Amino acid sequence: MMRGALRVGLSVVVLLGLTGCAGDFRYNWQWSILTCTSENIDAGCIGPYFYWILQGLWWTIAVASAAWVIAFSLGSVIGILRTLDKPILVVVPFVKSPIYFRTRWIGTSKGIITVDVGWFLHGFANIYVTVFRNVPLLVQLFLWYFVFPELVPHDAGMWLKRDLPFPEVSTAIFCLGLYTASRVAEQVRAGINSISRGQQYAAMAIGLTPVQVYRYVLLPVSFRIIIPPLTSDFLGVFKNSSLALTIGVLELTAMTRQIEEYSYAGFEAFTAATVLYIGVTAIVMGAMRIVEARVRIPGMISLQAK
Amino acid sequence: MFNKFTIATVVAALFAVMTATTASAQEGSFVLKRIMERGVINMGHREASVPFAYIKDGKPQGYSIDLCNKFIEKIKATLKMPSLKVKHVAVTSQTRLALIANGTIDMECGSTTNNLTRQKQVDYLPVTFITGTKLASKKGSGITEIEDMNGKVIALSQGTTNEKAVKRIMKAQGIKIKIVNVKDHPQAWLALTSGRVDAYATDDVLLYGLISKSKNPDQWQVTGRFLSYDPYGLMVPRNDSTYRRIGTILLADLMRSGEMLEIYNKWFNPGPTNINMPISDTLSTAFVIQALPH
Amino acid sequence: MESGGFDFHIVFHSIPFLAKGMGLTLLLTVLGIAGGLVFGTVLALARLAPFKVLSFAAGTYVNFFRSMPLILVIFWFYFLVPLVLGQEIGAFQSVLIAFIMFEAAYYCEIMRAGIQSVRVGQAYAGEALGLTYPQNMRYVVLPQAFRNMIPILVSQAIVLFQDTALVYVVGLSDFLYSADIIANSENRLMEMYITVAIVYFALCSWGQFQVRNLQKKFAHE
Structure with missing residues (x-):
């Protein structure tokens, strides 16, 4: 029943949409503006709109890819740090303590001071994820672009404002990378935690060091498990890069708006952008599917959903 | 003599004449027809274009808003529908065109430049401000x-x-x-x-x-x-000369009577935000030129 | 920076206005979650249903919405919904419909994973008892799926809460846009944005804390 109703409902929505567009929509469609390659007032081209869209697409891909590199590397490190559950003790060199004391993260034994670096790293990773996940990206972009240069020493601030190459693009890449890293970190952590403890114990039992346990047992399996959610985050970077227009990056969405302001033919440009975004997504999904198939461990039951 | 049937005919005829006058006012005008059907005039306005259209104490006001309110009064008078409601719809530079095109708003009151490219999609009332x-x-x-x-x-x-x-x-x-x-x-x-x-x-x-x-x-x-050179104008839906003419008449009257200058001074000289811009020679000439006679 | 530095007085003066914006943000979030959850569940059932056409249609819908930036979705809906309905409706309604349709695609995927996380044996047992497909879903599979999914559903709710900030593109006065209006009219962008960041951070962290509690609770049971 419900399924039938849904299908009928969907068809009705589509039909209404078509008639609606044909009916009261007083819009002068000018699809030809999408092919403008040079300024030609007679043809309605105030600018080379075609190249603008290509340029916008290029910036979208550039910003998203660069941000993904940051997100993936930083996110992996932070995710791994969040799974640390044993202290990593580091001896402070050349300093001896005359008294014996012990706290959670620092202690002395035989006068040697040891610091639990793991505790600090774990804490740092937790704070990082909490902060970057809980502020809207839109606000973060603004804070990095306008507020951050005012908080650092004056000279550094001026450098950020005046001499940083492509200031808005660099800021967008940096900000989007840091934001997405917090999401990647959560996936990595979930992936590592989803592996049964037995594997870890088995690895330790055959004499692997903690680093080797991660390198040869935990990470190879967990990264394979989390390919589907990571794909989703990777697509998220492309979609979120559209927010960079708020600090002036001329990526795809910004370019379509610019075309609208110039030509007042916004719907054509929006349609083009929508199609391009769907195309990019399809390519990324396809690529990730190939990666997933390539790295599959023979004989291992796929843990992901169908 | 006057049986029920005759009375009914006369009433019907009278009613037909009345509707005909109203109908003639909105003949061929899809915007006026729409307004009559809805019983509402939708006024699109910017929210932070000081002093053209901005929000103060929760209500839109400014130079363009004053002109739009006069325009709305004129529409009510033309349609003989004094009880028409007015709905304020906030627009941004990104939504204004699309909202005119999809029929949500009947006019845009803000600081929009009138240029030839844009006239492919919308129409404008006479120039009310000149800047650059x-x-x-x-x-x-x-x-x-x-x-x-x-x-x-x-x-x-x-x-x-x-x-x-x-x-x-x-x-x-x-x-x-x-x-x-x-x-x-x-x-x-x-x-x-x-x-x-x-x-x-x-x-x-x-x-x-x-x-x-x-x-x-x-x-x-x-x-x-x-x-x-950026001449501002109030934006209205395209291809509705009947509707647009109401605005043209209104602005010509205001410019001829000098009331336009009063409204200008109210907002710009010195104006509530202390903007202090006495009217320029170009704009006062524009007011003279656009004050077409009846 | 102009001399004078930060001045947070304006923030205190505008608390009533900001609270109104926050009310709209919360309303949009709650209605968006409710609508998205219902529609998302329907989509998930359609995707898992044993009818090719239905699962294909649902799959197309989900992939389509998941490949579009939210900012474009909001834009399209803002302009197309009045055309589809044949009458103009408020910005809030258009945006709400956009959020429900968009979030449903994400909730569908969460629900699907949740339904698949229920052991197959449970569904078989239900069938063996003679339950019909809808009964089986209603009494056996969905209750368990929902329980498994609660933490992720709440996380997605936090994401939605943050995403509502995007309605600024159509000029709807949510929390961020209200702050923006004040920041612009008083020329205090820095102070307002810092305040906005702190408020979002506090609310989302509180939500995240609840998620962790839920996770612990279900882990213990």
Whole structure:
């Protein structure tokens, strides 16, 4: 029943949409503006709109890819740090303590001071994820672009404002990378935690060091498990890069708006952008599917959903 | 003699004549027809275009809003429907065109430049304000004309007519200026005051508005010749000359009677935000030219 | 920076206005979650249903919405919904419909994973008892799926809460846009944005804390 109703409902929505567009929509469609390659007032081209869209697409891909590199590397490190559950003790060199004391993260034994670096790293990773996940990206972009240069020493601030190459693009890449890293970190952590403890114990039992346990047992399996959610985050970077227009990056969405302001033919440009975004997504999904198939461990039951 | 049937016929005839007069007022006008059906006039307005259309005490007001309110009164009078409701719809520079095109709003009251490209999609009422691109910079920065900007940094709002003008001049004269794109006027002002850019180029009236609201108004200056010509007009749906004519008549009457100048002075000389812009020669000439006789 | 530095007075003066914006943000979030959850569940059932056409249609819908930036979705809906309905409706309604349709695609995927996390044996047992497909879903599979999914559903709710900030593109006065209006009219962008960041951070962290509690609770049971 419900399924039938849904299908009928969907068809009705589509039909209404078509008639609606044909009916009261007083819009002068000018699809030809999408092919403008040079300024030609007679043809309605105030600018080379075609190249603008290509340029916008290029910036979208550039910003998203660069941000993904940051997100993936930083996110992996932070995710791994969040799974640390044993202290990593580091001896402070050349300093001896005359008294014996012990706290959670620092202690002395035989006068040697040891610091639990793991505790600090774990804490740092937790704070990082909490902060970057809980502020809207839109606000973060603004804070990095306008507020951050005012908080650092004056000279550094001026450098950020005046001499940083492509200031808005660099800021967008940096900000989007840091934001997405917090999401990647959560996936990595979930992936590592989803592996049964037995594997870890088995690895330790055959004499692997903690680093080797991660390198040869935990990470190879967990990264394979989390390919589907990571794909989703990777697509998220492309979609979120559209927010960079708020600090002036001329990526795809910004370019379509610019075309609208110039030509007042916004719907054509929006349609083009929508199609391009769907195309990019399809390519990324396809690529990730190939990666997933390539790295599959023979004989291992796929843990992901169908 | 007068049986029920005759009375009914007379009443029906009278009713037909009455509806015919109303119908003639909105004949061929899809906007007026729409307004009558809805019983509502939808007024699209900007929210932060000081002093053209901005929100104060929760209500839109400003120069363009005053003109739109007069326009609405005129529509009510034309349709003989004094009880028409008015609905305010906030628009932005990104939504204004689409909302006119999809029939949500019946007029846009803000600070929109009337140009020939845009007339492919919308129509405009007569020109009610004239401005152009100028530069705002810090006093003592040595910047007066766009040529002084060689090797410096300028902020431009994405996709504005100002951006178009500055880029054209840069290309024509071979001036090298680094461009920083900004989303809107407040961000541009922040970029200027925080030292990210040396100047901001936009419509001079908006620059005066930004300066009057800034923390240290006497630190900033508006300089240079006009780099572009930007006549503002109220935007209305395209291809409805009956509807547009109501506005044309209204503005011609206002300009002829001098009431237009009073409304101008109310908002600009000195105006509630202390913008202090006496009417320019160009604009007062425009008022004279557009005051068409009946 | 202009001399004078930060001045947070304006923030205190505008608390009533900001609270109104926050009310709209919360309303949009709650209605968006409710609508998205219902529609998302329907989509998930359609995707897992044993009818090719239905699962294909649902799959297309989900992939389509998941490949579009939210900012474009909001834009399209803002302009197209009045046309589809044949009458103009408020910005809030258009945006709400956009959020429900968009979030449903994400909730569908969460629900699907949740339904698949229920052991197959449970469904077989239900069938063996003679339950019909809808009964089996209603009494056996969905209750368990929902329980498994609660933490992720709440996380997605936090994401939605943050995403509502995007309605600024159509000029709807949510929390961020209200702050933006004040920031612009008083020329205090820095102070307002810092305040906005702190408020979002506090609310979302509180939500995240609840998620962790839920996770612990279900882990213990």
